Amino acid sequence: MIVVYTTELEYPWGTLRSTNASKVKVMLEEKGLSYRVERMRPGDLWKKPAEFLAKHPLGKVPYIEDGDRLIYDSTVINEYLEDQYSVPSLMPAAPMDRAMARMFENYCDEAILVGDLPGLWMPYWSPPEKRDLERMEKSRAALRNRALAFIERSIGEKAYLCGEFTLADIGYMCLAMVLQVDAFDLGAFPKISAYLDRLRARPSYFAISPATSLVESAGRP
Numbered sequence: 001m002i003v004v005y006t007t008e009l010e011y012p013w014g015t016l017r018s019t020n021a022s023k024v025k026v027m028l029e030e031k032g033l034s035y036r037v038e039r040m041r042p043g044d045l046w047k048k049p050a051e052f053l054a055k056h057p058l059g060k061v062p063y064i065e066d067g068d069r070l071i072y073d074s075t076v077i078n079e080y081l082e083d084q085y086s087v088p089s090l091m092p093a094a095p096m097d098r099a100m101a102r103m104f105e106n107y108c109d110e111a112i113l114v115g116d117l118p119g120l121w122m123p124y125w126s127p128p129e130k131r132d133l134e135r136m137e138k139s140r141a142a143l144r145n146r147a148l149a150f151i152e153r154s155i156g157e158k159a160y161l162c163g164e165f166t167l168a169d170i171g172y173m174c175l176a177m178v179l180q181v182d183a184f185d186l187g188a189f190p191k192i193s194a195y196l197d198r199l200r201a202r203p204s205y206f207a208i209s210p211a212t213s214l215v216e217s218a219g220r221p
């Protein structure tokens with residue numbers, strides 16, 4: 001059984017999860033693979049004890065163990081899962097379509113998950129009175145000006161970024177998770193609003209939904 005190492009905690013305002021590790025959980029769910037979640041202490045992400053660095057040399061989550069194989073980085077892990085467990089395929093077939101899927105995936109990582117989203121997401125791991133509201137508002141504005149404007153244009157009339165659901169959409173499911181906790185106003189982005197609702201309606205979203213408890217989302221037998 002595959003083991004996913006991540007950080008997840010329950011709060012009164014929802015179950016919060018590592019965005020990058022949530023990409024991997026959704027991929028495992030979409031592939032119908034058996035897995036177990038191993039939760040690390042959030043403090044270890046900053047303290048980076050030696051035993052953690054021995055597994056992931058950057059001291060980040062996620063990493064997975066698949067038998068005696070250890071793989072880190074959400075993008076690398078999801079490509080590994082696609083290569084190793086090819087049915088159902090979550091990548092288009094044609095080379096240019098595959099490049100498009102990878103570009104959307106890369107955009108989500110760079111502009112959103114390690115770009116403008118942490119400034120909004122990290123404060124939720126603290127009680128309301130300790131949150132930097134100005135930083136959160138700046139992150140919302142940055143998201144609106146860059147990533148949301150780009151996705152609104154890119155999604156067009158399609159159901160998913162590449163037409164069919166692919167690996168490219170998975171990172172945006174993690175955006176859906178964060179914006180749900182934030183009750184983010186998507187009034188100016190009707191296409192994204194419908195797209196994120198479509199992503200939230202997929203059964204795989206249950207594994208990362210803020211409404212899903214830790215007990216309910218510890219893996220798949």
Ligand SMILES: N[C@@H](CCC(=O)N[C@@H](CS)C(=O)NCC(=O)O)C(=O)O
Nearest residue numbers: 018019020045060061062073074075
């Ligand atoms: N490119 C990495 C980014 C992983 C990442 O930044 N994870 C965050 C949690 S969502 C983390 O571990 N942060 C601690 C740190 O940056 O040192 C991936 O996709 O896995």
